[in-house]
Amino acid sequence: MNSRPASVSARTVDEYRDSIEQLLRPLAARPVESVSVPAALGRKLAADIRSPIDLPVFRNSAMDGYAVRADDVAVAPVTLPLAGVVAAGQPGQGPLPAGAALKVMTGAPIPPGADCVVPVEDTRRDGSAVTIERGRGAGEFVREPGTDVRAGALLVPAGVALTPRHIAALAAVGVPAVPVFQPVRAAVVTTGDELVPAGRPLRSGQIYDSNGIALAAALAANGAAVVSVEHSTDDPAVFRRLLSAATRSADLVFTSGGVSKGDFEVVKDVLAAQGGLFGSVAVQPGGPQGLTVLDGVPVLSFPGNPVSTMVSFEVFARPMLRHLSGLPPVRTSEVPLRAAVRSPAGRRQFLRGRLTDDGVEPVAGAGSHLIAGMAWADVLIDIPAETTELAAGAPVRVREL
Amino acid sequence: MNSRPASVSARTVDEYRDSIEQLLRPLAARPVESVSVPAALGRKLAADIRSPIDLPVFRNSAMDGYAVRADDVAVAPVTLPLAGVVAAGQPGQGPLPAGAALKVMTGAPIPPGADCVVPVEDTRRDGSAVTIERGRGAGEFVREPGTDVRAGALLVPAGVALTPRHIAALAAVGVPAVPVFQPVRAAVVTTGDELVPAGRPLRSGQIYDSNGIALAAALAANGAAVVSVEHSTDDPAVFRRLLSAATRSADLVFTSGGVSKGDFEVVKDVLAAQGGLFGSVAVQPGGPQGLTVLDGVPVLSFPGNPVSTMVSFEVFARPMLRHLSGLPPVRTSEVPLRAAVRSPAGRRQFLRGRLTDDGVEPVAGAGSHLIAGMAWADVLIDIPAETTELAAGAPVRVREL
Numbered sequence: 001m002n003s004r005p006a007s008v009s010a011r012t013v014d015e016y017r018d019s020i021e022q023l024l025r026p027l028a029a030r031p032v033e034s035v036s037v038p039a040a041l042g043r044k045l046a047a048d049i050r051s052p053i054d055l056p057v058f059r060n061s062a063m064d065g066y067a068v069r070a071d072d073v074a075v076a077p078v079t080l081p082l083a084g085v086v087a088a089g090q091p092g093q094g095p096l097p098a099g100a101a102l103k104v105m106t107g108a109p110i111p112p113g114a115d116c117v118v119p120v121e122d123t124r125r126d127g128s129a130v131t132i133e134r135g136r137g138a139g140e141f142v143r144e145p146g147t148d149v150r151a152g153a154l155l156v157p158a159g160v161a162l163t164p165r166h167i168a169a170l171a172a173v174g175v176p177a178v179p180v181f182q183p184v185r186a187a188v189v190t191t192g193d194e195l196v197p198a199g200r201p202l203r204s205g206q207i208y209d210s211n212g213i214a215l216a217a218a219l220a221a222n223g224a225a226v227v228s229v230e231h232s233t234d235d236p237a238v239f240r241r242l243l244s245a246a247t248r249s250a251d252l253v254f255t256s257g258g259v260s261k262g263d264f265e266v267v268k269d270v271l272a273a274q275g276g277l278f279g280s281v282a283v284q285p286g287g288p289q290g291l292t293v294l295d296g297v298p299v300l301s302f303p304g305n306p307v308s309t310m311v312s313f314e315v316f317a318r319p320m321l322r323h324l325s326g327l328p329p330v331r332t333s334e335v336p337l338r339a340a341v342r343s344p345a346g347r348r349q350f351l352r353g354r355l356t357d358d359g360v361e362p363v364a365g366a367g368s369h370l371i372a373g374m375a376w377a378d379v380l381i382d383i384p385a386e387t388t389e390l391a392a393g394a395p396v397r398v399r400e401l
Numbered sequence: 402m403n404s405r406p407a408s409v410s411a412r413t414v415d416e417y418r419d420s421i422e423q424l425l426r427p428l429a430a431r432p433v434e435s436v437s438v439p440a441a442l443g444r445k446l447a448a449d450i451r452s453p454i455d456l457p458v459f460r461n462s463a464m465d466g467y468a469v470r471a472d473d474v475a476v477a478p479v480t481l482p483l484a485g486v487v488a489a490g491q492p493g494q495g496p497l498p499a500g501a502a503l504k505v506m507t508g509a510p511i512p513p514g515a516d517c518v519v520p521v522e523d524t525r526r527d528g529s530a531v532t533i534e535r536g537r538g539a540g541e542f543v544r545e546p547g548t549d550v551r552a553g554a555l556l557v558p559a560g561v562a563l564t565p566r567h568i569a570a571l572a573a574v575g576v577p578a579v580p581v582f583q584p585v586r587a588a589v590v591t592t593g594d595e596l597v598p599a600g601r602p603l604r605s606g607q608i609y610d611s612n613g614i615a616l617a618a619a620l621a622a623n624g625a626a627v628v629s630v631e632h633s634t635d636d637p638a639v640f641r642r643l644l645s646a647a648t649r650s651a652d653l654v655f656t657s658g659g660v661s662k663g664d665f666e667v668v669k670d671v672l673a674a675q676g677g678l679f680g681s682v683a684v685q686p687g688g689p690q691g692l693t694v695l696d697g698v699p700v701l702s703f704p705g706n707p708v709s710t711m712v713s714f715e716v717f718a719r720p721m722l723r724h725l726s727g728l729p730p731v732r733t734s735e736v737p738l739r740a741a742v743r744s745p746a747g748r749r750q751f752l753r754g755r756l757t758d759d760g761v762e763p764v765a766g767a768g769s770h771l772i773a774g775m776a777w778a779d780v781l782i783d784i785p786a787e788t789t790e791l792a793a794g795a796p797v798r799v800r801e802l
Contacts, residue, residue: 041618055773057603064662087665090606106661109606120662149773156776164622165802168615169776172707176600194508199577202458205491205510214569217442221565260507261465261521264488306573372456372550375557375570401566
């Protein structure tokens with residue numbers, strides 16, 4: 001974690017995102033802990049898990065019916081003496097006598113000698129005998145050992161975040177616990193003298209502090225453990241103190257605000273002095289950005305407008321964070337635009353959009369302050385830097401929020 | 402919750418799922434609690450939330466720059482005296498004197514009189530004067546109050562599970578807490594004398610108990626609160642006792658096993674005597690199914706094969722559970738099949754499949770015991786009941802796991 005961003009001149013979205021991802025890549029090597037399988041849902045698996053057993057463990061019946069020799073039922077109907085009844089969970093029997101039938105429940109062991117199961121629907125029981133109405137070939141309705149998975153075969157590969165289907169497979173082969181990575185620990189420090197906590201009345205010039213709450217939610221939704229969310233005034237001493245606490249407890253720190261061209265830019269002023277790289281990425285919203293390694297911890301500095309903060313997170317941090325958490329990549333697709341849009345030259349623009357049955361419609365203007373519109377969006381519409389206008393019907397790339 | 406399933410003869414997948422959904426619909430009326438916005442991520446909103454304020458609250462600057470009268474900068478370059486500096490968070494000023502400029506940071510209030518902002522990039526400062534290199538029209542870079550959202554306008558509609566973008570919007574308008582529904586409380590009772598907990602060696606005829614762990618994970622991943630997971634032997638008294646505890650603590654109970662045509666079917670034997678409906682749905686895997694209302698609580702009885710249990714959950718329970726939890730519907734799409742498949746006549750079949758760049762490939766056979774294969778699947782391939790074979794390249798409907 002001692003590497004520095006490769007270049008101060010990273011200016012396109014892709015270049016800047018690559019700088020961030022290079023800085024964050026070492027976070028893949030996080031501590032590993034053992035967690036019981038039922039508690040491991042959503043955790044990132046730290047090692048390949050191979051099946052400790054064959055599954056099925058033993059030859060068993062795929063149906064409720066009668067285990068027989070296929071040769072004995074080749075000509076049907078035929079009546080066979082009943083050799084017994086085996087439920088699932090009962091120990092295996094001795095060999096099936098020639099010319100006999102054993103009643104077996106689904107999942108019950110098939111005795112040696114038997115090579116098929118006749119489903120109960122195709123039989124007629126009469127006391128201690130059963131009449132087989134329709135014969136079956138060798139192997140029918142018999143589950144052979146190891147046909148689901150062989151002992152030693154790869155069951156779940158390292159690196160995935162465990163879903164219910166992985167949990168089901170691990171439980172089925174009797175794995176009690178798995179090694180998983182500790183989640184990425186993230187801290188958030190928002191800045192701005194104008195910010196007020198929810199529930200208090202606003203005075204002139206003030207706005208509510210939403211970036212801390214929003215970033216914490218976005219981090220949690222993408223696999224990170226949020227260790228702290230703090231708000232700093234624009235006093236550099238306060239900011240330095242909160243930042244220092246953040247880098248001590250987290251693997252990754254996010255700041256919001258204080259990065260643009262104003263006279264009072266606490267984040268830029270403090271972090272540029274510590275070797276941080278600040279500049280303007282060719283993107284809207286979210287142009288002013290900063291990247292610092294402080295006490296070995298990457299610090300990503302986003303602009304303070306709420307939409308700029310959220311778009312910065314989506315574009316620059318979320319893809320890598322999902323990778324670090326073992327989650328599937330952000331989905332993108334190409335769909336028709338439902339309304340014409342304009343876009344400034346030289347900046348890649350991310351508009352909020354809502355998917356419809358026949359495309360995507362922009363849900364708010366391009367303004368970086370339109371956070372309410374974001375509540376109605378389910379995608380970002382990705383307008384290339386060189387594009388200045390797009391007609392309705394034009395194909396656009398969208399990324400799911 | 403006193404309604405009974407409409408019909409015992411529900412036999413197609415759609416009919417049976419409809420019966421279940423009718424039974425579960427009253428669970429939408431769950432108790433409501435107030436939760437702080439930061440803690441409400443993923444919870445289902447119980448009421449429409451309207452914005453308590455205009456956003457922006459006040460006219461403010463979209464850029465770091467100079468607030469001026471557009472008329473004063475109509476002919477550029479022009480040098481204006483500086484009337485002061487306003488950072489974001491500072492209270493609004495008195496009116497801007499005619500022919501003057503006020504330095505404003507992004508988000509800072511625009512004084513009365515000023516009607517546009519000239520970005521700092523287009524200016525040159527010289528002590529107490531600023532030269533405007535390029536004029537701007539009235540309204541440029543000025544954010545008017547209420548242009549994001551008006552006080553009283555709908556911000557987030559009732560019924561959605563709150564995502565980070567909803568949390569961001571709620572925080573931005575200063576809403577401190579929201580009414581959310583308590584999650585659906587679910588209990589699981591697995592049955593089968595052959596089941597052994599993970600970590601113990603298997604004896605002859607035994608298998609590991611995976612359905613409880615798998616159902617609990619699937620329930621949690623779809624918004625339910627899992628209140629208990631118990632395993633019952635095939636002893637009816639034990640099953641009755643565990644079931645009774647489950648219906649006392651949960652809104653919805655799932656059982657696995659004991660529903661097919663064997664001689665020892667504890668779930669069917671106990672619940673059919675309580676008015677439960679048991680029968681065979683035309684589906685594979687997962688044919689034998691049961692539906693009971695016990696002490697006013699819906700009890701869904703799935704077959705015991707691990708894949709049958711998981712497919713039953715996916716097909717019969719998950720869509721309604723996601724609706725009850727405010728989560729988006731299960732995604733389905735139509736894609737080409739990468740390999741030919743066969744399917745039994747008269748039964749709708751759900752094969753495990755894996756999406757590739759150019760379609761979907763089946764990842765395991767049709768056997769209901771192939772749970773390890775499920776770990777590699779990301780969709781179910783939905784083969785209609787009347788279809789018996791499909792060639793490679795045929796379009797099939799898939800539903801995402």
